[in-house]
Amino acid sequence: MKLKITLLACLLFATACTAPGADQTNTILRLTPYLTSTTAVRPTAAATIAPQPTATPAPTATPLIHVLTLGETISSVALRYGLDMGTVLAANPGLNPRSLTVGTEIIVPVGDSVPQIGKVSEPLELDLGSPECISTFEEGLWCFVEVENALEQASTMVLVSFSLTEPGNNQNRQMNVPLLLHKIEPGQTIPVVAYFAPPILEGANASAELISALPLAESNRVFLPAAIVNDKVDLTGRTALVSGEVEISGETGDPATMRVAAMAYDASGRLVGARRMESEVTLESGDAVDFSIQLYSFGNPIANVIIYAEAFTEKS
Numbered sequence: 001m002k003l004k005i006t007l008l009a010c011l012l013f014a015t016a017c018t019a020p021g022a023d024q025t026n027t028i029l030r031l032t033p034y035l036t037s038t039t040a041v042r043p044t045a046a047a048t049i050a051p052q053p054t055a056t057p058a059p060t061a062t063p064l065i066h067v068l069t070l071g072e073t074i075s076s077v078a079l080r081y082g083l084d085m086g087t088v089l090a091a092n093p094g095l096n097p098r099s100l101t102v103g104t105e106i107i108v109p110v111g112d113s114v115p116q117i118g119k120v121s122e123p124l125e126l127d128l129g130s131p132e133c134i135s136t137f138e139e140g141l142w143c144f145v146e147v148e149n150a151l152e153q154a155s156t157m158v159l160v161s162f163s164l165t166e167p168g169n170n171q172n173r174q175m176n177v178p179l180l181l182h183k184i185e186p187g188q189t190i191p192v193v194a195y196f197a198p199p200i201l202e203g204a205n206a207s208a209e210l211i212s213a214l215p216l217a218e219s220n221r222v223f224l225p226a227a228i229v230n231d232k233v234d235l236t237g238r239t240a241l242v243s244g245e246v247e248i249s250g251e252t253g254d255p256a257t258m259r260v261a262a263m264a265y266d267a268s269g270r271l272v273g274a275r276r277m278e279s280e281v282t283l284e285s286g287d288a289v290d291f292s293i294q295l296y297s298f299g300n301p302i303a304n305v306i307i308y309a310e311a312f313t314e315k316s
Contacts, residue, residue: 068104071195073097076177077106098280123213124155126184131162131208132271134298139198142298145208146271147179148189156183156219159212162194166201176211180261180276181310183216183223188308191263191274224256225249226311229288233305238297240264240273240305245288248311254283258311262293266300273297281311 066077074097078085089097091107127148134142143162149155157178164173177194184190192208216223231244242262250256258281264273273295281289295305 064108066106066108068100068102068106069195069197070102071193073100074106077108083108123210124151124153124215126151126155126158126210126213128160128208128210131206133204133206135200139200141196141198141200141204141206142193143196143206143208144191144193144271144274146189146191147184147210149184149186152186154183154185154216155213156216156221157212157214158184158192158210160192161209161211162196163207163209164196164200164204165207166204169201180274181259181308182219182221182312183310190261190308191271193274220315221312222315224283224311224313226258226309228260228307228309231307233307235302235305237301240295240302242293242295242305242307243291244307245290246309246311247288248281248283250283250311250313252284254313256281256283256311256313258289258309260291260293260307260309262295263306264295264297264302265304265306266297267303268300269304270299272299272302 068077074088074095075085078088087109088106089095091109095104095106127150129146129148131143131145133144136142141164143164145160145162147158147160159176159178161174161176166173173196175194175196177192179190179192181190225248227247229245229247231242234241240262246258246260248256248258257278259276259278261276262274263271266272275293275295277291277293279289281287291309295302
C-alpha cells in the first residue's frame with residue numbers, strides 16, 4: 001500500500017504558510033545582489049554562563065510580541081531570541097506549532113529568568129562557509145551560509161549565529177538559526193538561512209559563527225532510515241520543480257516527522273536557492289510519501305538541484 005500525500009512546501013526557506021486567502025504572489029525573482037562575504041569564524045572556547053541565583057525567586061520575564069513571518073517556526077523563533085522552544089510554547093498555551101500562519105502573534109518571554117542558549121562547549125568541527133546576503137524589494141535582507149560535514153560522523157543541533165553590522169549602529173543585529181534539516185550526514189552540505197527585516201543601512205556587513213554542532217548520540221530525536229526514490233527535477237531557467245517519494249523505515253503505526261530540503265545551484269556551483277517542507281506521517285509497511293517543492297533562484301539560472309530527506313521521532 002502506498003500512502004499518497006502531496007506535500008506543498010511553504011515559500012522560500014519556509015515552514016510557516018500564508019493564511020487562506022492571503023496574497024501568495026512570489027517575489028523571489030525580484031531579489032538583486034546586495035552584498036557578499038565576511039570571513040566566517042568559529043568559536044574557540046566555551047561561553048561563560050553566569051550562575052542563576054537560587055536563594056531568591058527569579059524575576060518575572062518581560063514578554064514581547066513576535067509577529068510570525070514567512071519561513072519561521074516556533075523553533076526558529078525560539079532560537080532567534082536565544083530561548084528553548086519549550087519556554088516559548090509554555091508562554092503561548094493553545095498555540096499549535098504545526099499549523100502556523102504568517103501574521104500569528106507569538107509571546108516571547110524575555111528576561112533574566114529565561115534560560116538562554118549560548119555557545120556549546122567544543123562543538124563538532126563542521127566547515128562553515130562565508131555568508132552571502134541578498135536584498136529584497138522591501139529592503140530586507142536574506143543571508144545564508146553553507147555548512148559542510150567533512151567528519152566521519154553525523155551531527156545534529158547545528159546552530160549558526162548571524163551578525164549584521166551596520167555603519168553608525170553601535171548595536172549589531174544578531175540571530176541564531178538552525179540548519180534546514182535537523183541532521184547533517186558525513187559528506188553533506190546544507191545551508192543555514194536568516195532574514196533581517198528592513199530597514200537595512202547601506203554598507204552593512206554580515207558574519208556567521210558556528211555555535212552548536214552535537215554528535216548524533218546527544219540528540220533528543222530518534223532518526224529513521226529515509227530514502228528518496230523516483231525523484232524528478234524539471235529545470236526552467238530560474239525555477240525548478242522537484243518531486244518524488246520518501247520511503248521511511250520504522251515500526252508500523254508509529255508517528256514520525258518527515259523533512260525534505262532542496263538546494264539549487266547555478267552552473268558555477270554557487271547556491272542560488274533553497275526550500276524545505278515538513279509533514280507528520282504515520283508509518284505503514286511499504287508506504288511512501290509524495291513530495292513536491294517549487295524552487296526559485298535569487299540569482300543565476302538553476303543548473304543543479306540537490307535533495308535530502310530525513311525522518312525522526314521524539315525520544316520518550
